[in-house]
Amino acid sequence: MKVVEELESLKSEILEMHKVAKESVRLCFIAMRGRRDVVKEISKLEEKSDKMEADIHDHCARILIRFHPFARDFRFTMSAIRMSSAYERIVDLAQEIAIYECKFREKIFEAESVLLKMFDLILEGYSDSKKLFELSKLDDLVDKAYIEAMEEIESSFESVDEILAIRHIERIGDILCKIGARLLYAIEGNWVWIK
Amino acid sequence: MNAIETRNLRISYGENEVIRGIDLDIPEKICFAIMGPSGCGKSTLLRAFNRLLELNPTAKVSGEIRFFEKNIYEMSEHELRRQIGMVFQMPNPFPHMSVFENVAYAVKCNRMAKSKKDLSEIVEWALKKSALWDEVKDKLKEKASNLSGGQMQRLCIARALALKPKVLLMDEPTANLDPISAGKIEELIHELKKEYTVVIVTHSPSQASRVADYIAFLYLGNLIEVGKLEEVFENPKNELTEKFLTGRMG
Numbered sequence: 001m002k003v004v005e006e007l008e009s010l011k012s013e014i015l016e017m018h019k020v021a022k023e024s025v026r027l028c029f030i031a032m033r034g035r036r037d038v039v040k041e042i043s044k045l046e047e048k049s050d051k052m053e054a055d056i057h058d059h060c061a062r063i064l065i066r067f068h069p070f071a072r073d074f075r076f077t078m079s080a081i082r083m084s085s086a087y088e089r090i091v092d093l094a095q096e097i098a099i100y101e102c103k104f105r106e107k108i109f110e111a112e113s114v115l116l117k118m119f120d121l122i123l124e125g126y127s128d129s130k131k132l133f134e135l136s137k138l139d140d141l142v143d144k145a146y147i148e149a150m151e152e153i154e155s156s157f158e159s160v161d162e163i164l165a166i167r168h169i170e171r172i173g174d175i176l177c178k179i180g181a182r183l184l185y186a187i188e189g190n191w192v193w194i195k
Numbered sequence: 196m197n198a199i200e201t202r203n204l205r206i207s208y209g210e211n212e213v214i215r216g217i218d219l220d221i222p223e224k225i226c227f228a229i230m231g232p233s234g235c236g237k238s239t240l241l242r243a244f245n246r247l248l249e250l251n252p253t254a255k256v257s258g259e260i261r262f263f264e265k266n267i268y269e270m271s272e273h274e275l276r277r278q279i280g281m282v283f284q285m286p287n288p289f290p291h292m293s294v295f296e297n298v299a300y301a302v303k304c305n306r307m308a309k310s311k312k313d314l315s316e317i318v319e320w321a322l323k324k325s326a327l328w329d330e331v332k333d334k335l336k337e338k339a340s341n342l343s344g345g346q347m348q349r350l351c352i353a354r355a356l357a358l359k360p361k362v363l364l365m366d367e368p369t370a371n372l373d374p375i376s377a378g379k380i381e382e383l384i385h386e387l388k389k390e391y392t393v394v395i396v397t398h399s400p401s402q403a404s405r406v407a408d409y410i411a412f413l414y415l416g417n418l419i420e421v422g423k424l425e426e427v428f429e430n431p432k433n434e435l436t437e438k439f440l441t442g443r444m445g
Contacts, residue, residue, distance in 0.1 A: 003442060068401045070428045070440035189430035 003067040010059055010080050014087075015123075017052045020045050021087040022119040024094035025172060029112045031098035032165060042091075042098045049091040056084040072186070079186035086179045093168045093175075100161035107149035108162065111169045114141045118176040125180060129187045132180040142173035196263065198223040198362050198392035199244055204258035206239055206248065213239050215416040216258070221409070223263075223361070226384055226393040228407035228424075230400065232444060235413040237396045241364050244394065245279040246272050263361065277305060280355030284367040286347035288339035288354070295335040297350055298322060298357050305358060317357055325353035326383050345376020352383065356391075363387060365395040369402065381406050400440050404428055412436045 024045045027038045060081050063069060069077055102108055118138050125132040149166045184192050199221040206214035213236045221227045229237045239248070246267060248254040260267045267275055288297045298318045299308075308314035318335075322328040327349040331342070339350055348368060355363055365384075369377035384393055384406045397403050403410055404424065411421040412435070420427060420436045431437045438444040 068404070070400055070404070071431050071437045073441045074429060 003063070003069060003073060006059075006063050006067070007069075007073060007076060010056070010063065010077070011126075013052065013056050013059065014080055014083055015126075017049065017056070017084055017087045018119065018123060020049050020052065021090040021094075022116065024049070024091045025115055025119070026112075028094040028097040029109060032100060032102050032108070034101075034103045039098045042095050046091050046095045049088045053084045053088040056080055072189070075189060076186040079182040083179050083182050086175050086182070090172050090175055093172055097165050097168050100165040101159065102162045102165050105149065105152070105158065105162050107145060107152050108166050108169065110148075111142045111145040111166075111173070114138050114145070115169070115172055115176070118142075118173065118180075122176065122180055122183065125183050125187075129184055132184050133192075135177050135180040139173045139177050142170055146170040196223055197221055197261075198263060199394070200259070200261040200264075201243075202259040202261075204240075204243065204260060205256070206236070206243055207255050208251070208253045213416050214243070217418045219411060219418060219421065221392065221394060223392045224388060224390065225408040226388040226395060226406050227409045227411070228403040229394065229396045229411050229413060230398065230403050230439075231413035231419075232439065233398065234415075236416040237398075237413050238366050240413070241281075241366055241394060241396050244362070244364055245276050245281060247276075247281070277358050278360050279362045279364060280358060280360040281364045282348070282351050282355060282366070282368050284370045286344055286351055286371070288342070288347050288350050290338065290340040292339060293336045294322075294331050294339050294342070294350060297339045298353050301354060302357050307358070318353075321353040321357035322350075324356050324387075325349045326379065326386070327353055343376065345372050345379055348372060348376070348380060349383065352380075352387075356387075360391065362392045362394065365393060367396055367398070377402075400428070412439065414439070 024042050027042050031038045031042065060077050063077050067073070118135055121131050121134055121138070146166050146169065150163070153162050181192055184190065197220045199219070201217050201219045204214055204217045204219070205212060217240065229240060231237050242248050243256055243260060248256055249272070262270070262275065262279065289300065292300065295318055298321050299314055302308050302314060302317050308317055319328065322331060327346060330346060334341075339347065342350060352363070369380050372380065381402065384395065387393055388408070395406065407424050409422065410424055410427040412419045412427065412433070414435050420431060420433045427436065428440065431440060435444070
């Protein structure tokens with residue numbers, strides 16, 4: 001296979017992992033609302049993401065050894081290693097969130113649509129890298145939800161699950177920003193600290 | 196200080212302009228790689244640095260070339276070539292001479308040795324510097340043509356180093372060598388650049404990435420991009436450089 005084909009195939013693997021991570025986040029909010037049946041589904045996604053991460057790392061190693069890529073090819077290969085690990089971490093966090101019980105804390109659920117929108121922006125970023133700069137504004141909304149939820153929890157503490165859940169949600173927002181920064185580096189070549 | 200500088204350097208063979216107004220600064224004691232596709236003018240540029248182009252009657256050179264701030268056309272060719280050594284793509288030892296004589300010949304011609312002992316010491320020093328001594332110390336009287344391709348190339352490097360140059364020009368020095376011999380030359384370049392300025396022409400980005408500190412990318416006689424290795428290889432500023440490095444040119 002030529003380097004161009006290898007990189008296209010690597011991109012498809014990353015996009016597939018993106019889908020898996022987004023689905024796990026979507027499901028973890030459903031689980032928090034009390035639908036315990038989806039927890040198993042997330043566990044399957046977690047196993048899948050572990051394997052995908054390892055496969056992507058192997059694929060990147062093969063590309064580096066066989067083709068010695070430079071310029072945008074090098075940047076994309078290096079970014080793919082970091083991005084796959086970041087997606088895998090998101091699925092881990094989603095799996096943990098799914099076991100927490102917080103269906104009565106509405107503030108926590110405010111972050112749901114924002115996180116899903118962040119996933120969509122990253123996807124759009126592959127064809128229009130300017131979109132990636134919008135990630136930090138959305139992450140600010142996740143942070144706001146985190147702060148407000150924590151203030152609410154302080155005044156009416158229900159369980160430690162709520163604290164852990166919102167903390168993990170805030171972390172997913174940060175990781176999505178880092179994925180955006182990595183993608184921007186791969187496409188544009190510049191290091192931009194999104195957030 | 197820069198070892199070599201060019202300003203508005205133009206070179207043509209007859210009516211065909213092959214180097215088109217190049218400004219280049221090559222700092223001292225680094226390895227500087229000149230890279231580009233076949234026919235871009237990289238070997239011509241290298242040969243201009245020690246006035247080898249003057250051996251070609253159709254070659255015309257204009258603009259400035261400075262060697263440690265001196266205009267090279269105000270130096271004698273002999274003095275310039277003593278200070279700027281050259282290693283070619285094809286190892287070219289004097290086949291009828293022994294290993295020892297190959298290195299000693301230019302030293303004797305330049306009257307750099309005061310005695311036979313002095314000459315032996317210079318030859319030994321040059322062979323050690325070129326990482327060849329251990330392999331040839333017991334066969335110094337054997338003909339150079341008995342050596343392997345990689346050993347011959349290191350012998351040519353020793354021959355150039357014996358004259359104590361400041362700059363070593365290398366025109367695709369590993370093009371005709373197997374990977375092990377090529378690896379030895381690349382290791383040697385890493386050692387040499389601590390004391391000398393090495394300017395290497397290569398068409399291989401992989402080789403440039405292994406040995407060079409700075410990269411210049413040439414295309415159709417124009418200097419397209421120049422910079423530190425990491426900058427050019429990770430994030431080239433010019434689309435042509437990007438295409439060449441990623442193999443998407445042509």
